[in-house]
Amino acid sequence: MTLLVVGSIALDSIFTPFGQTADALGGSAVYFSVAGSLLHPVQVVGVVGNDYPHDELGRLAARGIDWSGVERADGESFRWKGKYSYDLQSRETLETRLGVFADFQPRLPAAFRSARYLFLGNIDPDLQLGVLEQVQNPELVVCDTMNYWIQSKKAVLLQLLSRVDVLMVNDSEARELSGDWNIHRAGRWILAHGPKRVVIKQGEHGALLIEPKRTFYVPAYPMENVFDPTGAGDAFAGGFMAYLARTKSVAEDNVRRAMVYGAAMGSYAVEQFGIRGFDQVTLRDVELRVRAFQDLTHVSLAEALP
Amino acid sequence: MTLLVVGSIALDSIFTPFGQTADALGGSAVYFSVAGSLLHPVQVVGVVGNDYPHDELGRLAARGIDWSGVERADGESFRWKGKYSYDLQSRETLETRLGVFADFQPRLPAAFRSARYLFLGNIDPDLQLGVLEQVQNPELVVCDTMNYWIQSKKAVLLQLLSRVDVLMVNDSEARELSGDWNIHRAGRWILAHGPKRVVIKQGEHGALLIEPKRTFYVPAYPMENVFDPTGAGDAFAGGFMAYLARTKSVAEDNVRRAMVYGAAMGSYAVEQFGIRGFDQVTLRDVELRVRAFQDLTHVSLAEALP
Numbered sequence: 001m002t003l004l005v006v007g008s009i010a011l012d013s014i015f016t017p018f019g020q021t022a023d024a025l026g027g028s029a030v031y032f033s034v035a036g037s038l039l040h041p042v043q044v045v046g047v048v049g050n051d052y053p054h055d056e057l058g059r060l061a062a063r064g065i066d067w068s069g070v071e072r073a074d075g076e077s078f079r080w081k082g083k084y085s086y087d088l089q090s091r092e093t094l095e096t097r098l099g100v101f102a103d104f105q106p107r108l109p110a111a112f113r114s115a116r117y118l119f120l121g122n123i124d125p126d127l128q129l130g131v132l133e134q135v136q137n138p139e140l141v142v143c144d145t146m147n148y149w150i151q152s153k154k155a156v157l158l159q160l161l162s163r164v165d166v167l168m169v170n171d172s173e174a175r176e177l178s179g180d181w182n183i184h185r186a187g188r189w190i191l192a193h194g195p196k197r198v199v200i201k202q203g204e205h206g207a208l209l210i211e212p213k214r215t216f217y218v219p220a221y222p223m224e225n226v227f228d229p230t231g232a233g234d235a236f237a238g239g240f241m242a243y244l245a246r247t248k249s250v251a252e253d254n255v256r257r258a259m260v261y262g263a264a265m266g267s268y269a270v271e272q273f274g275i276r277g278f279d280q281v282t283l284r285d286v287e288l289r290v291r292a293f294q295d296l297t298h299v300s301l302a303e304a305l306p
Numbered sequence: 307m308t309l310l311v312v313g314s315i316a317l318d319s320i321f322t323p324f325g326q327t328a329d330a331l332g333g334s335a336v337y338f339s340v341a342g343s344l345l346h347p348v349q350v351v352g353v354v355g356n357d358y359p360h361d362e363l364g365r366l367a368a369r370g371i372d373w374s375g376v377e378r379a380d381g382e383s384f385r386w387k388g389k390y391s392y393d394l395q396s397r398e399t400l401e402t403r404l405g406v407f408a409d410f411q412p413r414l415p416a417a418f419r420s421a422r423y424l425f426l427g428n429i430d431p432d433l434q435l436g437v438l439e440q441v442q443n444p445e446l447v448v449c450d451t452m453n454y455w456i457q458s459k460k461a462v463l464l465q466l467l468s469r470v471d472v473l474m475v476n477d478s479e480a481r482e483l484s485g486d487w488n489i490h491r492a493g494r495w496i497l498a499h500g501p502k503r504v505v506i507k508q509g510e511h512g513a514l515l516i517e518p519k520r521t522f523y524v525p526a527y528p529m530e531n532v533f534d535p536t537g538a539g540d541a542f543a544g545g546f547m548a549y550l551a552r553t554k555s556v557a558e559d560n561v562r563r564a565m566v567y568g569a570a571m572g573s574y575a576v577e578q579f580g581i582r583g584f585d586q587v588t589l590r591d592v593e594l595r596v597r598a599f600q601d602l603t604h605v606s607l608a609e610a611l612p
């Protein structure tokens with residue numbers, strides 16, 4: 001199954017209590033594809049400026065990431081600068097420079113239009129819709145969004161929502177979108193607006209998969225050393241989608257398995273600055289970590305109480 | 307196995323976005339024993355004033371709660387008044403009147419001194435130690451505490467910690483006690499100070515069981531209607547301890563099962579004001595809810611990736 005992602009390709013400058021980085025590879029499409037490519041090839045649609053370190057992107061191609069849908073525009077690349085609190089529980093955006101992202105109009109190469117699995121990363125919902133229009137007959141469409149678009153473009157977002165299979169957001173986004181602080185009612189609200197499934201990411205607490213009749217919970221991997229939370233949600237999405245693409249099934253049990261692969265990828269993302277957490281990770285590492293998740297919630301109940 | 311709890315017996319006045327209650331039965335020992343008695347008889351040690359509604363306590367005795375260790379002192383009962391935020395995520399204490407609790411010196415009836423399972427609810431650690439001294443040869447000692455005692459009586463608390471088998475606290479308490487915001491490192495810190503196991507309650511996110519070599523996670527039951535979070539942690543403790551007392555084993559697998567029974571009891575506590583959530587609950591209801599927890603985290607991974 002071909003897997004396509006559209007999203008941001010950024011240069012991130014990040015300050016955490018443990019150090020800092022400047023102009024590191026980042027953005028939703030990058031985290032998604034670096035995580036996802038451990039399981040399945042990924043096609044990327046996005047834009048970079050003429051100041052982007054093409055060589056570094058090029059090296060990632062060897063992992064199975066197809067950057068041929070990334071436009072090189074004249075101007076500065078998208079840059080984000082942020083600072084985390086001492087406990088990594090909150091972050092402040094210090095600067096956002098849209099650069100070439102401001103005028104981005106995604107155009108899919110002909111070879112990308114037959115993609116079967118599509119992830120619409122967190123960008124302007126008008127652009128997400130524009131990409132969706134260009135993909136001929138996707139089997140699975142998953143989209144992300146953020147509070148900024150919920151506030152500024154809710155109508156377009158609702159239009160998009162009616163056309164996607166899965167909405168994947170974090171808890172504050174689910175609350176803001178639905179106007180309901182109860183996360184399970186928020187999930188119902190979203191299901192009533194189009195998607196067949198909702199994935200709600202809860203950071204260090206894990207993630208929920210809410211379906212019309214069942215709910216699944218995958219905890220976060222127990223991490224004694226979290227270094228940089230940036231990109232964990234997009235890495236989760238990459239693991240989730242790439243597992244589904246690799247196993248070619250969106251059946252209920254398989255989607256639960258995909259949640260665990262997503263959670264495993266999220267855990268690698270936070271172990272180092274930027275995408276470095278994935279540098280040494282092998283498929284065998286992923287399999288071991290995924291199995292550790294199973295032990296984390298394993299309990300065998302007796303048939304009946306004594 | 308005999309199961310003994312010492313803790314507060316209070317009259318709670320609670321304001322939530324959904325209504326209010328005045329002078330309702332509450333306190334850690336009451337939530338613990340109402341939840342626990344669904345699974346096993348509970349002996350209670352505590353104090354009430356001469357204004358306490360004895361009849362209401364008496365009615366609860368029919369469930370298997372032995373109140374004969376509750377002292378009736380001359381004076382006013384312990385009262386707590388609190389108000390929850392619109393999303394139930396935080397609460398403010400409006401008033402605490404210690405009343406007869408201020409001079410409470412727990413004295414165990416002779417018949418209680420041979421208790422095998424002991425829960426030291428959140429009271430002054432000096433009193434918790436005093437109770438521990440009076441129990442002859444407990445097989446399992448679990449204790450709770452709160453930020454107030456961590457700040458004001460840390461030395462006594464650490465002395466107590468070296469003598470208990472399990473510390474059961476919420477995440478903010480674990481962080482404050484250890485001085486570490488990372489919950490898994492906080493758990494390690496606690497293990498290094500005496501307890502063989504740590505249970506960290508995380509409210510709507512569930513609870514962690516941290517042991518030297520393994521970690522277990524039980525999610526919170528998905529609740530679309532949370533009415534009043536008061537007492538959920540003590541109900542959790544009651545379900546946890548009563549399951550262990552009923553099944554007579556503190557083996558690792560059984561402690562994981564006890565976590566699920568604890569989580570089930572926590573979910574009943576929040577469904578109504580005060581202890582009313584337990585009014586209609588039967589053992590069969592508990593069994594069904596416990597099984598629902600299993601589905602919530604159930605995932606079957608393939609032997610190997612395709």
